[in-house]
Amino acid sequence: MDIGLAIAVRNLPGKPQHLPSLYREFLAEAELAEQLGFDAVWVSEHHFAEDNWNSATLPMLAAVAARTERVRLGTYVLLLALHDPLRVAEDLTGIDLISNGRLDIAVGAGPMEVECKVFGIDKNEAFGRTYEALEFMQRCFSEDGPFTHEGKYYHYPNVCMRPRSVQQPHPPIWMAAMGPQSIQRAAQRGYHLASALHSPLWKTYAGQLEAAGRKRSDHRVMSGPLLVHLAPTRELAWDEAEQGMHWCVDFYNRRGWTAPLPPVGELRRTPDAGIYGIPFAVGTPQDVVRILGRYREEPLNQICLQFRAPGMEYACVERSLRMFAAEVMPEMRRWGAQA
Template sequence: MRFGLGQFTLQIPPWDNRTHADLYADTLELAALAEEVGFDSFWLAEHHAANDGYIPATLPFLAAVAARTRRIEVGTAVLLAPFHEPLRIAEDAAVVDNISDGRLNLGLGLGWAPEEYRMFRAEHKGRGKRLGEFAQVLKGAWTQDRFTFEGEHLQYEDISITPKPARAGGPPIWLGGNAEAALRRSARFGDGYFPPSSATFDTLPDLAANLLAMRKELNPEQPYRFGSFQNVGLGDDEDDAWRSIRDGVMHVRGSYMAWGQSARDVSGAREAVEPFEEQIRATCIVGTPEQVVAKMRPSLEKIDALGFADTFTSVILAPPGTPAERAREAVDRFARDVIPALRS
């Protein structure tokens, strides 16, 4: 089992007085610290047009992280495929993979916010099938000198991209989603799967086992990976730990609720979801380091025993609005007091 940091959204909620230049600098420092203290990967999410600056361009930022580090893997969780041209992403990802010397992971998703689909004039109908074709185009472009693809939604004839990625076969492609069709799409076309961060940790082993069975049915020859993202708060007790991440977690969840209603102003997002605080808290892992280890270990051991080629869990320790110094303390404490215990 490997451990990642993120997924970072790089939002600035109303109580955070930093500029995005400040936040980006702080986050790059945090990525370097994560590598130093023993994390294995760093992840970014993507959304568009939110008035809190939710990061819209993941690959440029990951290139900056790659340039600041030497070992830690970097990844998108997720890049929203309907809003991108596949060959452009194939080229951009290949460049980042070369900057990082083969450390890029490319998570792809569909998105769901109506405003984003309108903004990019993206077709909602058929988006799932198009995502499967998107993944196939990336693999073909990365692994073949000349590439032709004839799909229902995407067609390319005799194309070539250079440079090729540094990693043989290209960056692993992770496909997420909740629906049965999304799970089967990942099992058929993806190199790995991760669920949304709202999934409760104790449900992950059954989900992972189901996915591995699908993989053996749909694409048994290729190795398969499983990852997850989890909000984690560390403190002197469970209430103290929840307070350390509460405002940021609530802001993110409130943002998603607002976007589902076609709103892009998320200045009141935290307050909007206060009636659901207990349900949101239940999806997070909070407590002392010892309590967090006890809560995470059973699911991680079950997932590890299933036989995936690679597994990771990535922790969101510093949600939006977390002061830089407190974020560094949380990263250092998790690496010092939680990771070694879970690996022992």
């Protein structure tokens, strides 16, 4: 099973960290992940968040590309409906060139309501815009001669994108899907699946691929991202991570997407505490192997892990990453995706 690192640059309100330093630390985390044997680094996108969630996904990904040599690089997720797809295709091509063909594109069709409103996008159109933009971008990456796109949402005359991406006909495309309709569309179009949920949807995807006449072996499934933190003792791990992880859940709770939370200090005693039913993996290396072990028999090709909750000091994150690589990663390498 491949193991990916998720990057979400976020500050903890009430415990702010110097943002330029925070960005440099996340770049250092990506470099360390490559050195420790991680397979991919994924950068997220959100806008106007009170915790300064990174909104400039592609510049951040380009910076990671320039600092690494081997690891795959991806957007997880790119909120494509908010952007000009021609401009995005050009910027992604630049990252694929900088990285010598290491780019993956994971796209989400569900920006938050405030994001759509400020960008002037009807939220009800986000799904349609996303899939039309992807179809157009695939042509940008692959077509030699000029073409014209006349769609419902986008209109481009005489497009002939130069330079071309290293990966042809285009970099791998993943769809972040949370429901049956998105999973069906991803399978029909041959996109890989990145889903925050678990077994039922992953298995639905396999069935939809078969219905579309596609081979499961040609398509990949990725989890998460799951929040992870390791320390020599379970108590220390929770002491270092609980406040930031509580904030991560509360971020969604205040938008009506998750159930109410116990207070900080009680989260560690809440069974299967996490986001969208995905439990936090917090504790000793043995604890983390046990918690992540529930994914051992799932039809996953990659598990995506986030090691830094808002407010955590980088020294704690680095220690956690090194412990994971030494004591958890070897066990996970023996796990294989089940068709």
